[in-house]
Every structure is written in C-alpha cells, then in structure tokens.
Amino acid sequence: MTDNPHSWNDGRMREIMGSLLRYGVLLAAFLVIVGGVLFFIQHPHEFFDYSTFKGEPPRFRQVHLILSEAMNFRGRDIIQLGLLVLIATPVARVIFAFIGFLIEKDRIYAGITFVVLIILFISLFSNYLMF
Amino acid sequence: MVTFIAILFTGALFAGFIGSLTGLGGGVVIVPLLTIGFGVDIRYAIGTSLIGVIATSSGAASAYVKEGILNIRIGMFLEIATTLGAIAGAALALFAPTHTIAVIFGFVLLYSALVSLKPKVEDQNEDNQKEGKYVRIIGLLKAKGSYMTANGMKNYTLHHLTGGFMMMILAGILSGLLGIGSGAMKVIAMDSIMKIPFKxxxxxxxxxxxxxxxxxxxxxxxxxxxxxxLSMPVMLGVLIGSLIGAKILIRSQTKKIRIVFAIVVTLLAFEMIYNGLVKNI
Known part of the structure; x- marks a missing residue:
C-alpha cells in the first residue's frame, strides 16, 4: 500500500514477490540437501583443504556449465545448481518487479528496475565479458 | 569431512540464530568463523558468507513483503546504488591483498558491535510529511509513502536523496568486498539520512x-x-538458525543477548585486525 492510486496492483505484486522468494529459497535448499546427501554417498572419506585459495574448476563457476553438469547427478554439481538457484532468486524478484511496473504503466520505476536488472546480469555473466 | 561439515553446520546455525535475534544478520560472523575458526582462506570465506546472506535475506523478506510496511519503490531505486557498489566492491576484492581485507573487516565488525548496542528510537521519523529540498525529484520518483501502525496510517517523505544514495553505494561496496549484508549501514542511510521511519x-x-x-x-x-x-552447511545452517531466531524474537528479551553478541563480535574484530596486520590471513 505504498501509493494509493496503485494500491490494488501493489498488493498483488507484494503477494507474488513473497511467494517467488519463498519458493526460490525452498527449491535452492532442496537441491543443496539432495546434492549434499549424494556427495556424502559418493565421497564418504574424501577431505578437501581450503587453507589456500585455488579457485573452483569451471564446472562450478560458469553458469552454462553448472546447468549442464547438474544432469550427471554428481553431488557437488547438484549443490552448485542449488546455489545458482539461490542467487537467481533475488534476480527473479527484480524481473518480476519490472513486469509489475510495466503492467501498472509506471514508466519511471520500470526504467529504474531495468537498470538494476542490467547491473545484475553484468555481474552474473561477467566472465563472458571482458571484465 | 563429515565431522567438518557437521561442526560448520552447527556454527552457521548458531550464527543465523544470533544474527536474527540481534538484527545484524549472520553474515558478519560467518567470515571470522571460517577464517579464524576453521583456517579457511578468506576468499572462500567471503564467497560462502554471501550465500548465507542471500538465503537469510530472501527467506525473511518472503515473510514480510506481504505485510505492506516496506517500500518496494524506494527499495528498487536505492538498489541501483547498492548493486553498483556491490560490483565495485567485489571487483576490488579480486585485486586487494587478503590481509588488507581482513583489517577492513575487523573495523566493520567493531562498528557492527557498536551499532548493535545502540538503543533504538523507533518513532523519530514517524508521520514525517514535511518535504525536503528535492520536491520535484520526489514527485517524479514518488518518493513518499505511508504505512499502517498501531495508531493508524502514517505518511512520510524522503529527505537528502543524494546523501542517502551515496551511503547506499558505500553499503554496497562493503557488502561486495567483505561478503556481508551490511544491513546496519542500509538502515542508517534510510533512517538517519533519508528520514524514513525506522520500521x-x-x-x-x-x-x-x-x-x-x-x-x-x-x-x-x-x-x-x-x-x-563449504556453502552447503553454511547456507542450510544460517537459514534454519535465522528462522528459529525470528520465531523466538517475538517473545524474548534481547538486551542480554545483544551485549554478549557485541562482546564476541569485538573479540573477533581484534582477532581479524591482528591477523591482518601480521599478514596471517
């Protein structure tokens, strides 16, 4: 109920946003739990050392590889897919806000939201750019 | 590895629990927990902490976004500042020496401890309708709002847009550089600078x-x-811990917890600064 002329639409927008965030986090948590269980079964005795930074291999850091590797049902790949879903959840919220403002014909805020969206995409796909 | 993950999960659970009780979020303690407690490289620790921050923030926001107190438009507008800052902060972290990051982290921890002890004056900006200097911009951005309180609807207008926006860029930079939510700084930008009601x-x-x-x-x-x-136990632990914390928060006295938390955070701060200065991190 931010703005009276838009209150009806804003109320619906809030409800959908709330569900979007809830189901996004739940889906991410589900994937991380499934991946974790698979990891324990597949690597019961392996120990990793994190005291020096080596950086993750490409299959854990590039968006398209995370998506394709998850099909192999290896524990850590499923966890990483869950983490990607988690990072995508606030992004989905921004995409939805953009659509919502367009429906409300609120051009200024549709524009503002679009700028945020571009910044988020630059970040997620920065390794495909020169940065 | 199973024991390591179990201990990490318990630590994250505790961090999320205390973080939501004190309102500081679990992020500030995850990095010290991983680096000082488990000897994890600070770069892995920052990445892991960010995952915990997204999980708790989205989990909590999903519950109260429907209540209608938060202002989606003001949030979206200021997110331009915080996301730009966050990218700059993360880019900075790729090049900054890790011991420098540790020292900055220590000072931000000290500051968080101070903020958590400050008593909160809740209704300072309630019913603040006087318009500031930026009447035209405020009209254009629809930068005012109203929300329901126990005493009926309250209206408010934004002040010091530029100052608030700058503070949000800084909050974003710290969030990106250190892997924390920097919620305390965002609240200061809105509450103290932009005169938005505390709630x-x-x-x-x-x-x-x-x-x-x-x-x-x-x-x-x-x-x-x-x-x-690393992220699996931290994400799940912080998420579950913060949900339990939010349930208990409603019916508990948090003053003592705040003091204990402030002491722990202060100790962690000195530990981080020391380790940074002797280049142990």
Whole structure:
C-alpha cells in the first residue's frame, strides 16, 4: 500500500514477490540437501583443504556449465545448481518487479528496475565479458 | 569431512540464530568463523558468507513483503546504488591483498558491535510529511509513502536523496568486498539520512540485501570463490538458525543477548585486525 492510486496492483505484486522468494529459497535448499546427501554417498572419506585459495574448476563457476553438469547427478554439481538457484532468486524478484511496473504503466520505476536488472546480469555473466 | 561439515553446520546455525535475534544478520560472523575458526582462506570465506546472506535475506523478506510496511519503490531505486557498489566492491576484492581485507573487516565488525548496542528510537521519523529540498525529484520518483501502525496510517517523505544514495553505494561496496549484508549501514542511510521511519527502513533494508548480495555473488561465483562443500552447511545452517531466531524474537528479551553478541563480535574484530596486520590471513 505504498501509493494509493496503485494500491490494488501493489498488493498483488507484494503477494507474488513473497511467494517467488519463498519458493526460490525452498527449491535452492532442496537441491543443496539432495546434492549434499549424494556427495556424502559418493565421497564418504574424501577431505578437501581450503587453507589456500585455488579457485573452483569451471564446472562450478560458469553458469552454462553448472546447468549442464547438474544432469550427471554428481553431488557437488547438484549443490552448485542449488546455489545458482539461490542467487537467481533475488534476480527473479527484480524481473518480476519490472513486469509489475510495466503492467501498472509506471514508466519511471520500470526504467529504474531495468537498470538494476542490467547491473545484475553484468555481474552474473561477467566472465563472458571482458571484465 | 563429515565431522567438518557437521561442526560448520552447527556454527552457521548458531550464527543465523544470533544474527536474527540481534538484527545484524549472520553474515558478519560467518567470515571470522571460517577464517579464524576453521583456517579457511578468506576468499572462500567471503564467497560462502554471501550465500548465507542471500538465503537469510530472501527467506525473511518472503515473510514480510506481504505485510505492506516496506517500500518496494524506494527499495528498487536505492538498489541501483547498492548493486553498483556491490560490483565495485567485489571487483576490488579480486585485486586487494587478503590481509588488507581482513583489517577492513575487523573495523566493520567493531562498528557492527557498536551499532548493535545502540538503543533504538523507533518513532523519530514517524508521520514525517514535511518535504525536503528535492520536491520535484520526489514527485517524479514518488518518493513518499505511508504505512499502517498501531495508531493508524502514517505518511512520510524522503529527505537528502543524494546523501542517502551515496551511503547506499558505500553499503554496497562493503557488502561486495567483505561478503556481508551490511544491513546496519542500509538502515542508517534510510533512517538517519533519508528520514524514513525506522520500521520501513529495517524491512526495506532486508528486502534490498538479497539483491545487493546477488550482484556481488555473481562475480564471486564466476571467479571460483563459491565452493559447494563449504556453502552447503553454511547456507542450510544460517537459514534454519535465522528462522528459529525470528520465531523466538517475538517473545524474548534481547538486551542480554545483544551485549554478549557485541562482546564476541569485538573479540573477533581484534582477532581479524591482528591477523591482518601480521599478514596471517
């Protein structure tokens, strides 16, 4: 109920946003739990050392590889897919806000939201750019 | 590895629990927990912490976004500042020496301890309708709002847009550089600078934290800072801990917890600064 002329639409927008965030986090948590269980079964005795930074291999850091590797049902790949879903959840919220403002014909805020969206995409796909 | 993950999960559970009770979020203690407690490289620790921050922020926001107190428009507008800052902060972290990051982290911890002890004056900006200097911009951005309180609807107008926006850029930079939510700083930008009512400030801040953290998490993920095995127990632990904390918060006295938390955070701060200065991190 931010703005009276838009209150009806804003109320619906809030409800959908709330569900979007809830189901996004739940889906991410589900994937991380499934991946974790698979990891324990597949690597019961392996120990990793994190005291020096080596950086993750490409299959854990590039968006398209995370998506394709998850099909192999290896524990850590499923966890990483869950983490990607988690990072995508606030992004989905921004995409939805953009659509919502367009429906409300609120051009200024549709524009503002679009700028945020571009910044988020630059970040997620920065390794495909020169940065 | 199973024991390591179990201990990490318990630590994250505790961090999320205390973080939501004190309103500081679990992020500030995850990095010291991983680096000082488990000897994890601070770069992995920052990536892991960001995952915890997104999980708690999105989980909490999903519950109260429907309540109608937070201001989606003001949040979206200020997210331009925080996401830009977050990308800059994350880019900075790729090049800054790790011991420098540790020292900065220590000072931000000290500051968080101070903020957590400060008594909160809740109704300072309630019913603040006087318009500031930026009447035209405020009209254009529809930068006013109203929300329901126990005493009926209250209206408010934004002040010091530029100052608030600058503070949000800084909050974004710290969030991206250190892997924290920097919620305290976002609240200061809205509550103290922009004169937004406290309740609207805290809820809108939490709403913004997820998007801010996602902006820097993208950089960290694609640079290989986010490890699945470290992130799994931390994400689940912090998420469950913060949900339990939010349930208990409603019916408990948090003053003592705040003091204990402030002492722990202060000790961690000195530990981080010391380790940074002797280049142990």
């Amino acid at each position: 609207v400030s805290t809820t809108t801040s939490n709403f913004m934290i997820g998007v801010t953290a996602a902006a820097s998490a993208g950089i960290y993920l694609t640079r290989g800072y986010i490890d699945p095995v």
